[in-house]
Amino acid sequence: MSDTSTAPKKSGGxxxxxxxxxxxxxAGRQFGILGALIVIIVLFQVLTGGKTLDPNNLINIIxxxxxxxxxxxxxxxxxxxxxxxLSVGSVAAFVGIVVAQSMFIWNVPWPVAMVIGLxxxxxxxxxxxxxxxxxxxxxxxxxxAGMLFxxxxxxxxxxxxxIPVPRDFTFIGGGFLPDPDLGIPFNVPTLILGLLVAAAxxxxxxxxxxxxxxxxAESAPVWVSGVKVGVLLAVVVFATYLFASGRVGTxxxxxxxxxxxxxxxxxxxxxxxxxxxxxxxxxxxxxxAELSGVNIRRVNFFVMANMSVLAAVAGMLWIARxxxxxxxxxxxxxxxxxxxxxxxGAAVSGGIGTVAGSIVGGLVIAVLNNGLQxxxxxxxxxxxxxxxVLLLAVGIDVYSKRQGRPSLIGRMTRRRxxxxxxxxxxxxxxxxxxxxxxxxxxxxxxxxxxxx
Amino acid sequence: xxxAAAAGPTIxxxxxxxxxxxxxxALENVNLTVHAGEIHAICGENGAxxxxxxxxxxxxxxxxxxxxxxxxNGEVVRFRDIKxxxxxxxxxxxxxxALIPLLSITENIFLGNEPRNRIGAIDWIEAKRRAxxxxxxxxxxxxxxxxxxxxxxxxxxxxxxxxxxxxSVKLLILDEPTAALNESDSQHLLDLLRGLKxxxxxxxxxxxxxxEIEAVSDSITILRDGKTIExxxxxxxxxxxxxxxxxxxxxxxxxxxxxxxxxxxxxxxxVRGWTVQHPLAADRxxxxxxxxxxxxxxxxxxxxxxxxxxxxxxxxxFGRSYGxxxxxxxxxxxxxLNLRTVGDAIDAGLAYVSxxxxxxxxxxxxxxxxSVVAAKLGKIARAGVVDxxxxxxxxxxxxxxxxxxxxxxxxxxxxxxxxxxxxxxxARWMFTDPxLLILDEPTxxxxxxxxxxxxxxxxxxAAQGKGVIxxxxxxxxxxxxxxxxxxxxxxxxxxxxxxxxxxxETLLRGMTSDRTTSKKVTxx
Numbered sequence: 001m002s003d004t005s006t007a008p009k010k011s012g013g014x015x016x017x018x019x020x021x022x023x024x025x026x027a028g029r030q031f032g033i034l035g036a037l038i039v040i041i042v043l044f045q046v047l048t049g050g051k052t053l054d055p056n057n058l059i060n061i062i063x064x065x066x067x068x069x070x071x072x073x074x075x076x077x078x079x080x081x082x083x084x085x086l087s088v089g090s091v092a093a094f095v096g097i098v099v100a101q102s103m104f105i106w107n108v109p110w111p112v113a114m115v116i117g118l119x120x121x122x123x124x125x126x127x128x129x130x131x132x133x134x135x136x137x138x139x140x141x142x143x144x145a146g147m148l149f150x151x152x153x154x155x156x157x158x159x160x161x162x163i164p165v166p167r168d169f170t171f172i173g174g175g176f177l178p179d180p181d182l183g184i185p186f187n188v189p190t191l192i193l194g195l196l197v198a199a200a201x202x203x204x205x206x207x208x209x210x211x212x213x214x215x216x217a218e219s220a221p222v223w224v225s226g227v228k229v230g231v232l233l234a235v236v237v238f239a240t241y242l243f244a245s246g247r248v249g250t251x252x253x254x255x256x257x258x259x260x261x262x263x264x265x266x267x268x269x270x271x272x273x274x275x276x277x278x279x280x281x282x283x284x285x286x287x288x289a290e291l292s293g294v295n296i297r298r299v300n301f302f303v304m305a306n307m308s309v310l311a312a313v314a315g316m317l318w319i320a321r322x323x324x325x326x327x328x329x330x331x332x333x334x335x336x337x338x339x340x341x342x343x344x345g346a347a348v349s350g351g352i353g354t355v356a357g358s359i360v361g362g363l364v365i366a367v368l369n370n371g372l373q374x375x376x377x378x379x380x381x382x383x384x385x386x387x388x389v390l391l392l393a394v395g396i397d398v399y400s401k402r403q404g405r406p407s408l409i410g411r412m413t414r415r416r417x418x419x420x421x422x423x424x425x426x427x428x429x430x431x432x433x434x435x436x437x438x439x440x441x442x443x444x445x446x447x448x449x450x451x452x
Numbered sequence: 453x454x455x456a457a458a459a460g461p462t463i464x465x466x467x468x469x470x471x472x473x474x475x476x477x478a479l480e481n482v483n484l485t486v487h488a489g490e491i492h493a494i495c496g497e498n499g500a501x502x503x504x505x506x507x508x509x510x511x512x513x514x515x516x517x518x519x520x521x522x523x524x525n526g527e528v529v530r531f532r533d534i535k536x537x538x539x540x541x542x543x544x545x546x547x548x549x550a551l552i553p554l555l556s557i558t559e560n561i562f563l564g565n566e567p568r569n570r571i572g573a574i575d576w577i578e579a580k581r582r583a584x585x586x587x588x589x590x591x592x593x594x595x596x597x598x599x600x601x602x603x604x605x606x607x608x609x610x611x612x613x614x615x616x617x618x619x620s621v622k623l624l625i626l627d628e629p630t631a632a633l634n635e636s637d638s639q640h641l642l643d644l645l646r647g648l649k650x651x652x653x654x655x656x657x658x659x660x661x662x663x664e665i666e667a668v669s670d671s672i673t674i675l676r677d678g679k680t681i682e683x684x685x686x687x688x689x690x691x692x693x694x695x696x697x698x699x700x701x702x703x704x705x706x707x708x709x710x711x712x713x714x715x716x717x718x719x720x721x722x723v724r725g726w727t728v729q730h731p732l733a734a735d736r737x738x739x740x741x742x743x744x745x746x747x748x749x750x751x752x753x754x755x756x757x758x759x760x761x762x763x764x765x766x767x768x769x770f771g772r773s774y775g776x777x778x779x780x781x782x783x784x785x786x787x788x789l790n791l792r793t794v795g796d797a798i799d800a801g802l803a804y805v806s807x808x809x810x811x812x813x814x815x816x817x818x819x820x821x822x823s824v825v826a827a828k829l830g831k832i833a834r835a836g837v838v839d840x841x842x843x844x845x846x847x848x849x850x851x852x853x854x855x856x857x858x859x860x861x862x863x864x865x866x867x868x869x870x871x872x873x874x875x876x877x878x879a880r881w882m883f884t885d886p887x888l889l890i891l892d893e894p895t896x897x898x899x900x901x902x903x904x905x906x907x908x909x910x911x912x913x914a915a916q917g918k919g920v921i922x923x924x925x926x927x928x929x930x931x932x933x934x935x936x937x938x939x940x941x942x943x944x945x946x947x948x949x950x951x952x953x954x955x956x957e958t959l960l961r962g963m964t965s966d967r968t969t970s971k972k973v974t975x976x
Contacts, residue, residue: 211840288815295795
């Protein structure tokens with residue numbers, strides 16, 4: 001005990017920066033991956049002779065990856081809860097074709113079509129969530145079935161053809177903020193947006209310090225906060241400058257705004273709300289969560305249903321950008337989203353992972369993709385490199401965890417001898433959650449046949 | 453026959469065995485002498501070191517990790533693993549059976565020991581022939597192709613013995629073999645042990661069921677606190693349950709329980725005729741018509757051996773979190789409660805601190821502050837948004853009042869020692885502001901200093917007028933902390949004793965047999 005009491009007393013700038021990404025235990029790795037992202041950006045900026053941080057390229061990166069990042073936001077919650085969703089690509093394609101069809105063939109106005117798309121995502125999610133949460137079928141199986149079913153449904157609805165999307169609708173995937181000509185070489189709405197973000201950064205830090213005071217906790221010295229805010233503001237100003245100085249008619253893209261709103265909303269949800277806490281509790285130790293009164297079925301239902309709604313959003317972003325919906329949409333998206341989440345620091349066994357981390361993980365893949373394309377590297381090599389990056393990111397984490405052990409050996413051995421490795425068990429037995437609960441709640445003796 | 457067996461040659465001698473774990477001496481100079489062809493029982497309370505001794509003997513703890521000598525058949529042996537001890541004819545059957553449920557009886561018997569034919573493949577014909585032979589020896593008529601999951605626990609136990617016989621066992625060690633068995637299965641198993649004895653197989657049996665030990669064993673070695681107390685020769689006469697209990701308990705109570713003047717109020721919580729089935733086996737009842745009461749400001753002890761159904765009783769009351777409800781009612785403050793989920797139970801003012809802190813109590817990935825508020829997050833949330841300042845300040849208060857040793861409440865719970873983790877769990881349930889706290893082995897696996905602190909917390913809770921149920925395997929602790937104690941045996945409450953009238957002997961009697969003991973106090 002004496003050894004723990006001395007260690008991490010300091011809550012300096014770097015630790016606080018790590019805290020931007022939420023969780024305590026995984027913050028280090030997410031901080032690491034943020035560093036990796038910066039290194040990759042700088043590397044490609046040099047290698048491509050400045051093409052990476054060109055405004056139009058940045059807009060491309062955002063528009064071309066918004067759908068994967070939206071999926072990653074939902075996927076991180078699924079993975080934290082200890083599940084997986086393989087169906088997101090097919091669900092996105094299915095929703096996409098229905099939305100496209102409703103506008104193109106039935107002449108539904110685009111706002112209504114969007115609502116239809118979201119509702120359809122919710123229905124699909126409720127269907128899959130019911131199987132996972134209440135029937136106790138592992139999410140891997142449910143969503144593998146969904147992957148097949150909704151891929152087929154896409155082709156059934158669209159007759160295996162490509163359906164165009166009306167012009168009005170495409171702004172969400174490829175559109176920009178208005179660009180009034182005020183005589184300055186910048187896009188004014190983007191500048192305003194940048195100003196808002198900058199204000200939010202400052203306000204966030206002020207609020208953090210105020211809360212720390214109310215907690216009676218020691219705040220970092222003012223200069224640390226100052227440096228932190230300064231660095232963040234520099235990033236915001238630079239990004240604002242880049243996005244505002246692009247080709248005439250362009251601005252920070254609409255898809256990026258949708259993504260930003262979702263990221264903020266879901267970060268808040270996972271960090272600050274009871275349902276968010278419950279997701280982590282179920283993923284960390286579902287039996288302990290159950291004995292603390294958490295309704296684990298409702299949590300499982302929620303994460304699965306929510307994922308499909310976000311898949312619907314991703315599907316609509318995609319058809320808006322590609323101006324049509326086709327039978328090949330969304331193939332392999334689930335793997336991109338899952339890779340983003342794991343590169344972003346989530347644990348395979350559940351309980352660990354953050355929205356912000358997953359977005360950074362997704363951006364690592366996106367920038368890598370983009371940079372390699374700018375360097376005219378072939379798709380074959382790009383895939384190989386992406387595979388290695390995923391393996392390395394998780395491999396380095398696993399390795400450093402194992403290396404970290406000796407320094408903690410005192411604590412580790414004490415725990416091992418008193419409690420064995422019981423702590424590992426609940427993670428291993430994650431999947432049978434609902435079936436377990438089902439057996440326990442059966443009240444009628446007649447239902448009680450041993451089911452293994 | 454006993455005299456003859458006891459006079460047989462010595463097959464095993466364990467000399468001054470000492471086994472230490474970091475911070476704990478599990479065994480200290482333990483001596484054990486077993487004669488060939490006898491059934492030798494080892495008795496002791498939970499944690500007396502019985503299983504540790506058997507693990508030393510069978511090579512689970514290899515040579516070099518303990519001190520002392522093992523002399524087997526006249527030779528000093530140094531087993532490095534189980535394979536070596538099995539090779540020498542020593543086979544241990546653990547309490548948790550090591551059978552693979554989805555393999556057949558034959559496959560299980562020969563697992564890791566498969567007969568081969570000329571080309572090196574498994575000779576299933578030979579295996580099956582031998583399996584039928586072995587099953588006949590243990591008195592099992594089942595088809596050897598039956599899957600192990602489809603036969604009852606009693607028969608599984610016999611398959612384990614058949615597996616041991618296949619390894620040409622000379623010394624068979626059974627750890628709590630009848631703990632999970634019903635009466636007739638137990639009887640069959642004991643008969644089988646007697647039969648094996650007739651064929652020259654020596655057995656060592658660890659059991660909490662003293663009536664069975666008395667009936668089957670030739671000699672009994674008693675362990676207490678990791679030391680050998682005595683070896684009784686059953687054949688010489690004068691050995692009965694009371695005699696064994698005296699040997700098992702015989703220690704003085706240390707003065708490590710906080711002084712308290714208890715003034716229990718009126719009965720506010722009552723359970724009547726509580727009957728619950730095992731979640732998977734409908735024919736097994738884990739609670740058999742249990743009834744008990746709790747008064748305000750009272751600490752009620754539940755005494756029972758492991759597997760007696762204490763935890764099952766508590767968890768089934770706590771929102772049916774274990775087993776399948778059959779019948780019975782819960783009455784609190786004069787109202788019958790229908791607690792179908794853990795959430796219901798928490799809302800009704802119940803709290804349950806699990807005996808298995810790591811598997812059932814804590815999310816080890818979480819930090820202290822969110823662990824503290826986890827069971828009643830709604831209390832500090834508005835419209836589903838958690839007030840993080842309140843979360844921090846509340847857990848900070850508990851850190852101070854319960855003296856949780858940590859620099860900050862932002863620390864992960866996995867960094868805490870067992871005692872401090874337990875305080876976090878207690879804080880979590882105190883935060884739900886319960887009227888009744890059920891503490892299941894609240895001091896398991898924590899050091900003596902922290903234990904005393906936990907006792908202090910229990911005392912304070914009772915002083916606030918809360919009812920506390922304490923389940924414990926440690927009798928001194930029960931006697932030192934409770935006002936009133938119920939004993940539980942095989943899922944039934946067997947006696948109710950005021951703590952001031954109770955002593956370890958009377959408790960152990962209630963914990964080891966279903967005959968209702970004297971000294972029953974009426975509480976209504």
